[in-house]
Amino acid sequence: xxxxxxxxxxxxxxxxxxxxxxxxxxxxxxxxxxxxxxxxxxxxxxxxxxxxxxxxxxxxxxxxxxxxxxxxxxxxxxxxxxxxxxxxxxxxxxxxxxxxxxxxxxxxxxxxxxxxxxxxxxxxxxxxxxxxxxxxxxxxxxxxxxxxxxxxxxxxxxxxxxxxxxxxxxxxxxxxxxxxxxxxxxxxxxxxxxxxxxxxxxxxxxxxxxxxxxxxxxxxxxxxxxxxxx
Numbered sequence: 001x002x003x004x005x006x007x008x009x010x011x012x013x014x015x016x017x018x019x020x021x022x023x024x025x026x027x028x029x030x031x032x033x034x035x036x037x038x039x040x041x042x043x044x045x046x047x048x049x050x051x052x053x054x055x056x057x058x059x060x061x062x063x064x065x066x067x068x069x070x071x072x073x074x075x076x077x078x079x080x081x082x083x084x085x086x087x088x089x090x091x092x093x094x095x096x097x098x099x100x101x102x103x104x105x106x107x108x109x110x111x112x113x114x115x116x117x118x119x120x121x122x123x124x125x126x127x128x129x130x131x132x133x134x135x136x137x138x139x140x141x142x143x144x145x146x147x148x149x150x151x152x153x154x155x156x157x158x159x160x161x162x163x164x165x166x167x168x169x170x171x172x173x174x175x176x177x178x179x180x181x182x183x184x185x186x187x188x189x190x191x192x193x194x195x196x197x198x199x200x201x202x203x204x205x206x207x208x209x210x211x212x213x214x215x216x217x218x219x220x221x222x223x224x225x226x227x228x229x230x
Contacts, residue, residue, distance in 0.1 A: 026144060031124035033187035035198060038070045044188025045069065047181060049080045049091070051153055052111060055100065058091035060112040061192050068195060105137075105149040115193040120186050127154065127182045131161040157181060 034040060045066055048058075064087045066076050073087055083093060091112075100107035115123060126144040130152035133141035138151035152158070158178045159171030173181060191198065 026125075028121045028125045028144070029128075031120045031186050031190075032183055033120055033124070033190055035187060035191050036201060037187065040184045040187045041069045041191050042071060043181075044184040044186070044191070045071075045080060047185040048111075048188050048192075049082065052185075053083070053091060053093060054153075055093065055095055055104075055108040056111045057093045057095075057108075058112045058192060059110050061091050061195075063087050063089060063091065065195055068198070069191075108150070111189060111192070113193045115186070115190040120190045123189060124182060124186045127185065128158075128179065130155070130158070131163050132166070133163075154178075154181075 063076050063081055063084075064073065066080065067073065071080075077085075077087055081087065083091070095108070097107035118126075122144065126142060129143035129145070130140050131143065132139065136147070138149065140148075140150075140152045140155075142148045142150075155171065157171050157173045159173075160169035162168055171178065
């Protein structure tokens with residue numbers, strides 16, 4: 001009976017491992033983002049409005065919120081606002097859901113909280129995962145999201161990646177430069193999904209420093225109080 005029970009446990013563990021592997025699917029590389037890096041976030045905001053905001057909206061993110069990243073209102077107005085002249089407006093686009101569905105099969109999703117839905121690792125690997133596929137309606141496919149309706153709008157930067165036989169066609173950026181570009185973009189999308197989180201992180205650091213200083217004084221007081229007994 002013990003041997004049978006052990007065999008059953010081994011089989012259950014094997015099946016659990018297989019199921020887990022199937023659920024995980026493609027292994028995702030970690031996104032090397034740092035949401036406290038304001039320069040990266042500023043570059044990511046630039047990348048977002050130049051390459052994503054044409055089709056995708058960010059209807060819960062206001063332009064003036066970018067001042068939290070160290071940008072002035074003048075910099076935002078002159079360099080990042082193409083769809084409106086009011087800095088208090090949200091990042092919306094002229095593309096309607098009906099036109100989006102007609103052109104791409106489905107309306108392009110709003111990207112305000114996409115990082116919270118998908119995760120920054122998923123976004124990072126998705127943007128790096130495009131490759132040429134002549135059988136696709138757009139001429140592109142994706143390793144992370146097979147048969148995706150979105151074309152690779154960054155192909156001039158990344159170049160054209162091929163599978164198996166055909167050689168890659170280089171873009172205007174090297175592989176390292178393009179990965180940095182995608183890192184900044186994903187970093188900004190992760191920030192945009194929860195901007196207040198940065199303030200919580202900074203506040204947490206201040207609280208920990210305060211507790212560290214308080215502990216030093218408390219320990220010194222404890223030693224002074226008990227010095228006659230030890």
